[in-house]
Amino acid sequence: MxxxxxxxxxxxxxxxxxxxxxxxxxxxxxxxxxxxxxxxxxxxxxxxxxxxxxxxxxxxxxxxxxxYLKRWDPGWNELLADRSISIRERLVLYLRAYTAAILDERWIRIFIASALEDPQITQKYLGLLHETTFPLIFAEIAAEAGVAVPSGPKADELVLEIVWGFHSSFFYMGVRKYVYRNKIPDDLDPIIRARVEVFVTGLAASMGNLGQFLPEVEAGQ
Amino acid sequence: MxxxxxxxxxxxxxxxxxxxxxxxxxxxxxxxxxxxxxxxxxxxxxxxxxxxxxxxxxxxxxxxxxxYLKRWDPGWNELLADRSISIRERLVLYLRAYTAAILDERWIRIFIASALEDPQITQKYLGLLHETTFPLIFAEIAAEAGVAVPSGPKADELVLEIVWGFHSSFFYMGVRKYVYRNKIPDDLDPIIRARVEVFVTGLAASMGNLGQFLPEVEAGQ
DNA sequence: GTGATAATTTATCAATTGATAATTTCCTAT
DNA sequence: ATAGGAAATTATCAATTGATAAATTATCAC
Structure with missing residues (x-):
């Protein structure tokens, strides 16, 4: 007072x-x-x-x-790596925490605005996802499905792109809400669960076939 | 001259x-x-x-x-509805055309910048996707899988969110390239094919189970 | 309470900025 | 080639803007 x-x-x-x-x-x-x-x-x-x-x-x-500081919880990567829980459950838990952290008007709008102005500002944060979290997610899904992760530079690239597509869909909800000003559902839980289900099911089932989308030279690796 | x-x-x-x-x-x-x-x-x-x-x-x-004008090809929706081609092929063809149209520095950066400044500017374009293209994509996957599209307001919402997640991952590649200035693969074809494969496979396989993610009252519909 | 000190405001500047008016330059029809 | 009109520039304004210096006001130790 x-x-x-x-x-x-x-x-x-x-x-x-x-x-x-x-x-x-x-x-x-x-x-x-x-x-x-x-x-x-x-x-x-x-x-x-x-x-x-x-x-x-x-x-x-x-x-x-x-x-940007204080928004990234290092515990998230440990959670994703914890094989005592199913990968679907881990992804749901992680994405709940992740969306709770970033689906914030200030975070989303300042992130986008600053990236437009000077991409270096957001570089460090994105590197964290790209270098660590994305490969981890893919590897854990592969492990649970009992399938080998495709290897080779083009395969690595493809793998990263697949996870990027999945992961960014959550950040993008923030863009829709706070940049486009679209209405998005209040309760994200069903969406997280459904997207995880579709993604993990689809990836586990098609991981063995991803090689066919690679250029010839590497397809056999 | x-x-x-x-x-x-x-x-x-x-x-x-x-x-x-x-x-x-x-x-x-x-x-x-x-x-x-x-x-x-x-x-x-x-x-x-x-x-x-x-x-x-x-x-x-x-x-x-x-x-914004002249970027949307009305033929895209017809393509997506053409059942003489498999839904995977249709999605690949559509996404090739779509990404070719929007993965353009001017389009992406002006879209984002103008949306930040005044969301109304981008509203009309987004409405086109949301109202027409997204329900169409979902319905066509359901049709080919021989599964009924879940119905009810909450189910509609969930369906839209699932397609949003898939579709936006392509726009988001533009954001990564032209806003974050990240390197993205030159050849999008493998990525489009792989993402379509993962998405269609996953959605067809789990569509029957999406009801479990809905609130109780509607889950039985 | 009083004075020292820190916090804040008022006054002000030079540079920038969107916009208009006056003037000059270019093009074309004849 | 030249006159008339369109296109473009120069000159200029009032308002805005980031930033600084001088003056004022609040707070606290004693």
Missing amino acids: AKAARKYLDAADREQQILEFAIDFVAQRGLRFTTRELADALGVSQPLLYRYFKNRDDLLQKIYDEV | AKAARKYLDAADREQQILEFAIDFVAQRGLRFTTRELADALGVSQPLLYRYFKNRDDLLQKIYDEV
Whole structure:
């Protein structure tokens, strides 16, 4: 209560307040905002921003750091690798956690807007998925199906693309909701379950035949 | 040749030239461009833009019209409905045409950027997919598998979500390539074939079981 | 309470920006 | 070749914008 009534906040509190507010603000407005608009909306003077942030770009950088950090739970990969549970169950559990983390207006809109502006910002996050999580998902489905993972560079590529297609469909729900402003179902559980079912069933059944889609030279590997 | 040497273009030609150039320019730069930057890049004076476009927003509107119109081929839905071909083949043919049309830097980046700015701009295009193409894809897979399409509002929703997940994975390749600037395979054909195989196989095999993911009240329908 | 200090605002600048008006340059019909 | 009109540029404006400096106000230790 004491703090809420204060007009002059501690520097640390004010900085945090501005940052939090700016995240929401930028999520809604995009990168096309002026420092005055931001300050007005927050109810402080425009030069005050420059006490806490070197300049406009510095504020944006801090926004990205705040939004992207702390969103990735390293435990997810362990969960996906835990063979005491069926792969369908693991995927459902993982995707529940994943969608809960990223299906957030600020996360989705700032992710897309910043990637449009400068793809490097989102590179690190995407690398995590691409290098670790995707191969893991594919390998675990293959293991449970008792099928060998196709090997070779073109096969690796194809495998990654298949998982990309599956995995991105969940991020894309966020795009539909917070970028396109489409209505999406409130309860994601049936969708997660159904998509996992279709994907795992389809992949397990057709994994042995994927070789036919590869170029001749590698098809036999 | 004659026209290329002219300094003063016919009004219609100049307007078209500015518009084409602006599409590339905006695709790369996003909506945060100034009329001077655009004019300088094109090599004309900044006020010239105002001879052909009422104002900055008018130019943007014309860009959207030019980019979105003429991209949707009504023949695609007919193709998807043509039962003289297997549904796998139809999907492959459709997705080849679809990806060829939309996996274009200008289309993808302007689509995303404009949706972030104002979702209404992309609404009409998305409605076409959602209302017509998606139900059609699901129905045709069900027909070939000899399974009844689940019915009821929640089932309809689930069906749409399943197809959304599949279909959007192709648009999303464009996002990866032109927004995230990730490398994606040059040859999409194996990916299209593999994803179609996984999806159709998985959906045909599990369609009868989708009811289990619906809420109790409707599960029996 | 009072003064020192930190937090905030007001005042202000130079550069940028969308837009308009005045002027100049090019093209074409005759 | 030239006059008239269309096309384009130069000049300019008022508003906006990121950023800084000076002045003011709140808070806290004593």
